[in-house]
Amino acid sequence: MESSSISPVKPTSTSFASKVKALLMRAWRERWSDHQWGVHLKSVVNSCNGDSKELPEILLQQALVGPNPNALIIGYLQHIVLSQMIPPCSALNLIQKYDDISKPYCTIGLIELTDAIACNISVTSGMESSVVLCKCLQKTLHWLMMCILQSMKAMKDSQQQQEYISIIDAASVAALHIADNTTVQALLYVAMSEDQDNFRDYEQAVINVRGTLSQPVSDMLPSQTKQKVLIAQQTMSKVQDMALPSQPLCEVSHLGICPTINTLVTLEAVLNPSSDVQPFIDQLCVSERLLHLPRPSLYCEILRACFMGLNNCADTPEELKWAAFTYLKLPQALRYMKQQSPNQDIGEDLYQGLSELMNSVPLLDLVEIKLKCECLKFLIGEFSKNDLLDKAQTQQLMNRRSADCGTKIETSSHASPIQIIRNEQQLPKIIKGLSNFSHLDPGKESATLDNADASKTPSDMMSLLCLLTSGRNLDFILAVASSTGKLLGLASKLVKINEFAKQTQGEMGKMAQTRIMLFDISFLMLCHISQVYGLEIIAPSPEYSDSFFAHWATRCLPEDGKYKCIDNFTPTDQGKVDLLIQHLISGVDVNKLNITRMNEYCLNFRWLYKRF
Structure with missing residues (x-):
């Protein structure tokens, strides 16, 4: 579209826009540096409580007035984007709407600005939704391909062939810089998977550029320009050739804590205390295969998560949920796992997992001091009771815990376990x-x-x-x-x-x-x-x-902390409500009323409260 088609600033933001324009005039007159511009602009934004997302529109309106872009204002826009004063997608989405190639120098300026922004996006800034950022980068490459395609078509009937060649060179270089970044390739893969329709439009633009290069009009292009376009397209095609890795991205068996297992255990203990144990077992087995965890390490992570939960729980109800899960539900889950894997020696794996857990002496000491009992010994006893450990393994583990503990804990009969x-x-x-x-x-x-x-x-x-x-x-x-x-x-x-x-x-x-x-x-x-x-x-x-x-x-x-409205229901017998109110006011014993069933008390008392 033409530069004039960039929509004007909304009337509600006139004061904010006028202050930004006045500041921009002063900056141009005094030739401020980017840092000076950023400091003064931030004070204007804070004083006006303006929406900083309007800034790209205001600045581009001023930068694209003439046939050539205002380099100073373009630099100011680049600075506020890269300094994260405004989200990068707000600027890139506005640039993508510009398609007036009759002003080639403005187009080249926007392409260079796009190159600078897209190649320096911080994916951890948190200013943009991840999916929004992925789609924005895909649309940016789509726009660059359209610039190339429109420039090649316009070369036939124009006297500005050199300017259009410059547009093609700039767009090819920018597309190469953006698409050659491995992080950007991953984001483009997400965009491709998220929105197939937009990706097909983008893919069609790439195909159209490739087809135009094979037509006679491409003879007007220097060989170096053709080469740049082809290299850019080859780089962009890497996204379609990407495949999800079949191997785990990292080995987690060496980590001190496995977050996945810790999360699964916490969800089961706190949020699903009354659920069936089989889905929990299935989740553990899937995580074990995906993370390539040895079975002893899996048991160690489960037990460590339990003791961390017992140590970190803030109130009594949550403490009871953790204690019931640790001492009752967990042995039951391990017993089911033993039944599902009869050829596997669960006793030896559990013994090794407990031995590994005992290396976390400070954690075990904290839990036992808090709960006032020998928590690990009671848990080992429950495992032995469920035939998960034999007597020799049980005695060895208890002896090691006694040696590691040093001072004997005075057990309270009121301890949760x-x-x-x-x-x-x-x-x-x-x-x-x-x-x-x-x-x-x-x-x-x-x-x-x-x-x-x-x-x-x-x-x-x-x-x-x-x-x-x-x-x-x-x-x-x-x-x-x-x-x-x-x-x-x-x-x-x-x-x-x-x-x-x-x-x-x-x-x-x-x-x-x-x-x-x-x-x-x-x-x-x-x-x-x-x-x-x-x-x-x-x-x-x-x-x-x-x-x-x-x-x-x-x-x-x-x-869930929400009361239910009783206006949608009516009392079954209004006379009983009136009688109940009358006798309560007079001080008569409720048991002497003609309301003879306890359920009628409950059903009618809510109408009594409403009347009062």
């Missing part, structure tokens, strides 16, 4: 106790965590649920259940208890009070499970998908 291991043994009894619950059978003894499976009556169940929610018991039990794949079963039992505890018509006395307390505790436990592990723990169960809690949580329970 100890509590996790202890609650793993109690969890089956707890689930059995919840399963055996029936209000028809008389209980024989009070419920405790050690005889949880003996809970039969509502009173026994009430005692058991109170024990589960006292202290940190519930957090430990939920962490164990999520890591062993039993969280869904535990939640289903609580839903069943919650459904049973909905008070029936006419029921009074102690049984009614027990039902209310059972409903209250089971309801709060289910709310806690849903908020920590997600509502999907409750919803998928077909048996309880129509339960009160699943219905209530879907409509009312906040998710």
Whole structure:
């Protein structure tokens, strides 16, 4: 397009544009250096809060007024681009719109500016999106090819043959400089893969230039110019011949920490505590092959990631997730890996991995001091319990850890690893106790965590649920259940208890009070499970998908820190809402109302809050 077709600056930026033009006039009059220009321009941009992306348009409008470009202004534009005051693509995209080859010296000036910018782009500046930069470089080469093509076509009917030859020389040299850079070639490969349509247009321009060189018009070109065009095209064709490397770019087995394995372990431990272990195993096996990691190094990286997580976790819930993953889920994953590779000696590989981990003595000491227990010895014990290490290997590792540790750690009975291991043994009894619950059978003894499976009556169940929610018991039990794949079963039992505890018509006395307390505790436990592990723990169960809690949580329970709007729903019985408000204001016990089911309390209280 013609220079005049460069769109004028928007009216909203008139003040900013006028100040830049005034500064430009002063710089031209006083012949400022590039650095002086940059310092004064930055103060104008900061004072006007202007969009610095408009600067290329303002400067090019002034530089391309006459038949020859203003070299001083072109130099100023080059300086603010290379000093990263403006993104390089904002200047290159504007230059690509210029196609007025009737002003050859302006075209040559822009080609030289393009060469200077594109060959000195910093790909780590962070000013441009990576894909945007890739596409911009491809369009820049496309523009250079179009300059060559249009110049060759215009030579037939023009008296400015020498000027057009200069354009072809400059564009060929610029294309060669840009495309000969290996970094640029990689970016062009990304652009080719990202946008096939634009790449085909670019490829067609290259083909058209090659075809024009074979026509009679090319006889007007000096042999040196032809040679420059051919060399540039050969260099640009390297992008299409590139292939992804089949070998790893670097060997990572010697690195202190393998980021890929560390990330996979962290995602599984913190974000997917209740997920199935098989996808995690598949990810580890794929990473092992891609990174060419020996199996002992893989085990070492997994274990190191676990201890780093235990050391770096900031709060108790995250610490429990890491402890449950390390001491319960990880041995389970390694046992599955052993079953999938029966011909491989996992014991020896795990022994070597643990031996390599023991070289990280400061890390192990920090974790054991923080958790107040001999964490590595407990983990080795879990591996031995799962038949991953034999007795001799177990004893050798424990003896080495004792020698490396020096001072013996005083083990606390409340340490997370100890509590996790202890609650793993109690969890089956707890689930059995919840399963055996029936209000028809008389209980024989009070419920405790050690005889949880003996809970039969509502009173026994009430005692058991109170024990589960006292202290940190519930957090430990939920962490164990999520890591062993039993969280869904535990939640289903609580839903069943919650459904049973909905008070029936006419029921009074102690049984009614027990039902209310059972409903209250089971309801709060289910709310806690849903908020920590997600509502999907409750919803998928077909048996309880129509339960009160699943219905209530879907409509009312906040998710991801966002509250749900109740305006889309209407109360099932407005009279009960009014009655509830009336009695609460008068101070009457809620249990004496005609609202006889606990689920109706929950369903109607939200309308009560809205009314207040």
